[in-house]
């Protein structure tokens with residue numbers, strides 16, 4: 001299977017108009033050469049490695065597209081195989097046509113992530129770096145991209161390698177103590193270094209959890225009774241007049257979902273219909289949808305109109321959602337205050353804003369982030385992108401370390417402590433890509449886009 005030549009359309013991140021058909025494998029140059037007519041008259045098979053050539057893709061005597069073709073021979077390529085990239089100028093239709101021709105010429109359509117899988121298989125990149133490529137591909141916001149690029153540098157593998165090495169050292173020291181029980185002075189106290197390891201694993205896990213939020217984003221529902229300014233608040237976050245705003249109570253008759261970037265984190269904002277006694281069937285359905293949005297959300301913004309006394313509906317809504325993570329938003333702060341105070345102990349936070357003038361809206365955004373990221377403003381230092389299986393391995397390593405530590409303190413046999421340390425050693429090894437089963441690899445690489 002490794003011997004064949006694969007191809008796919010791989011469009012560079014952030015560019016729409018221009019696209020690339022990428023080939024990798026022993027026949028890459030030959031297949032591309034069969035379709036390409038260089039302006040220079042040279043044949044691709046004879047050009048030096050790492051050179052770029054202008055010309056045309058030609059099929060049945062007709063020009064399909066004007067292209068730039070780069071030829072890169074193994075091993076100095078991403079996959080460590082012969083690689084050809086055809087940069088088309090004619091848009092997606094021409095690209096698809098070029099890909100077709102390449103497939104007819106003998107290449108096989110690449111599976112998702114197969115280029116990166118080959119790079120890993122051929123020892124070009126570590127598993128950690130392969131993951132980072134996936135993250136770069138998927139990063140949707142500036143912050144996410146920075147964190148992914150950071151990881152591409154392999155900082156996570158460095159941290160894991162250090163942890164694993166320390167576990168190995170403790171294990172050796174423990175085994176010396178077991179083999180030579182008499183040399184008491186030679187055995188070190190494993191307590192403090194084990195504490196440090198557990199702490200480091202916890203810190204990595206916490207960073208991984210923040211990474212999950214940054215990558216997947218969070219869902220925030222804007223709820224409240226009619227006319228309190230929910231839609232105005234949505235528009236303020238989006239900085240555009242997305243939702244209809246009128247003085248008529250019951251303006252919003254459906255849920256509206258929009259993605260906004262708050263402090264670099266993708267947030268799905270859901271504006272909902274105001275809660276009140278439904279006036280008709282449409283409104284009853286709208287309120288059902290509002291309640292569904294409440295159930296789905298990671299966080300609620302419960303909006304009140306601070307320029308009027310609170311109503312029974314306001315208080316009911318607050319009471320219904322006490323169990324959920326909720327920010328009380330006292331809106332219309334540009335008008336004189338007539339609402340009585342809310343019990344701040346009941347909410348994750350209470351904020352005053354004017355959705356109309358924008359006053360306090362940025363601060364509310366920062367508050368949302370602070371809450372969700374548990375008190376930390378997300379700098380890329382605090383964030384780590386881990387996949388489900390990576391978090392799982394890290395958690396396993398952490399719990400084995402915890403077991404070892406507990407065993408040490410309760411004075412169980414050194415055998416059992418060593419056993420727990422060994423499990424942690426294996427798990428951290430797997431995190432480095434050592435001894436990873438085929439199925440795990442397949443799962444990882446199948447998550448890439450085709451063409452990466």
Ligand SMILES: Nc1nc2c(ncn2[C@@H]2O[C@H](COP(=O)(O)OP(=O)(O)OP(=O)(O)O)[C@@H](O)[C@H]2O)c(=O)[nH]1
Nearest residue numbers: 226227228229230231232250251252274332355356
């Ligand atoms: N003075 C002032 N008026 C506001 C503010 N926010 C909203 N309004 C006004 O309040 C009225 C209702 O605003 P909407 O955003 O439509 O309220 P809503 O909560 O979405 O209402 P429904 O969709 O009916 O549930 C409009 O006339 C807005 O201009 C504010 O901060 N200050």
Ligand SMILES: [Mg+2]
Nearest residue numbers: 230231251252
């Ligand atoms: Mg509305």
